[in-house]
Amino acid sequence: MDLELQGKVALVTGASRGIGRGIAQALAREGCDLAICARGQEALEEAAETLRGEGVRVVARAMDLTEPEAGGEFVAAAVEAFGGLDVVVNNVGGNRRKPFEETTDEDWRELFDLNVNSAFRVTRAAIPFLRKREGGSVVFISSIFGRETGGPGLSIYNTTKSAMISAARIMALELAPEGIRVNSVAPGSIRFEGGSWDRRVKEKPEEMAKFVEENLPLGRFGRVDEVANLVAFLASPRASLLTGTCIPADGAQGQSLF
Numbered sequence: 001m002d003l004e005l006q007g008k009v010a011l012v013t014g015a016s017r018g019i020g021r022g023i024a025q026a027l028a029r030e031g032c033d034l035a036i037c038a039r040g041q042e043a044l045e046e047a048a049e050t051l052r053g054e055g056v057r058v059v060a061r062a063m064d065l066t067e068p069e070a071g072g073e074f075v076a077a078a079v080e081a082f083g084g085l086d087v088v089v090n091n092v093g094g095n096r097r098k099p100f101e102e103t104t105d106e107d108w109r110e111l112f113d114l115n116v117n118s119a120f121r122v123t124r125a126a127i128p129f130l131r132k133r134e135g136g137s138v139v140f141i142s143s144i145f146g147r148e149t150g151g152p153g154l155s156i157y158n159t160t161k162s163a164m165i166s167a168a169r170i171m172a173l174e175l176a177p178e179g180i181r182v183n184s185v186a187p188g189s190i191r192f193e194g195g196s197w198d199r200r201v202k203e204k205p206e207e208m209a210k211f212v213e214e215n216l217p218l219g220r221f222g223r224v225d226e227v228a229n230l231v232a233f234l235a236s237p238r239a240s241l242l243t244g245t246c247i248p249a250d251g252a253q254g255q256s257l258f
């Protein structure tokens with residue numbers, strides 16, 4: 001299926017490795033020009049070079065998206081380079097595991113800044129530009145743990161990931177009349193070289209084999225391209241009836257009924 005993304009402009013946050021990089025790669029293969037960011041310059045430049053190999057234009061900005069001005073600057077850089085914006089993928093995010101009683105205001109502030117505020121600032125800055133194009137699309141990378149309890153130690157992570165899904169739904173309602181779609185994707189456990197699951201498998205192979213057996217019905221971790229393909233579809237005009245939804249990419253790992 002031609003996703004009809006050729007010549008569109010896409011912005012992907014946190015695209016120097018892992019899921020964000022895979023999403024940028026999938027969008028580049030569909031012919032999108034790309035704006036990407038991450039904090040580490042070297043890995044970001046290497047990712048940008050690889051993406052240019054797909055024959056698209058790439059703007060790479062090394063920045064920390066938890067800085068209040070960074071989201072606006074990133075959007076401005078994309079628009080300056082390409083003259084507009086069609087797709088926004090909010091991928092930057094991380095986890096802090098701790099029993100709730102031990103969590104501090106600082107822990108909550110830090111993870112809200114990383115998982116929620118960074119994405120909201122980018123999206124707010126992008127909306128005026130999405131409005132100027134036909135069929136803008138915003139995708140938030142949440143988690144299956146934004147949809148269900150997950151377990152002890154996950155109070156901060158789950159709250160931030162639920163917040164993304166919840167706000168995306170409202171954004172979808174507010175922006176639907178203007179033809180801008182807003183969706184979330186909820187990955188399950190995704191393994192890639194150097195990622196957190198890969199580290200855990202290498203550190204504790206037996207424990208992780210048990211985890212896979214008990215939690216992953218397909219008997220394996222998810223792959224980056226399996227999330228990236230879904231995001232590329234959601235970003236595309238082919239997904240024109242999909243807005244305000246959250247789609248798991250989890251091989252039936254999640255326990256949520258909906």
Ligand SMILES: NC(=O)c1ccc[n+]([C@@H]2O[C@H](COP(=O)([O-])OP(=O)(O)OC[C@H]3O[C@@H](n4cnc5c(N)ncnc54)[C@H](OP(=O)(O)O)[C@@H]3O)[C@@H](O)[C@H]2O)c1
Pocket residue numbers: 013014015016017018019020037038039040041043063064065066091092093094095114141142143144186187188189190191195196197
């Ligand atoms: N992997 C999984 O199993 C899984 C499951 C469910 C949900 N998710 C979600 O999927 C998203 C991506 O996960 P991942 O495993 O691919 O993460 P990752 O390996 O930690 O990669 C995160 C990317 O974001 C960049 N980044 C991190 N903090 C940043 C900041 N403050 N400002 C700008 N860029 C920043 C990183 O580069 P620098 O470090 O150089 O900044 C990197 O490019 C996250 O939102 C995560 O919560 C992942």
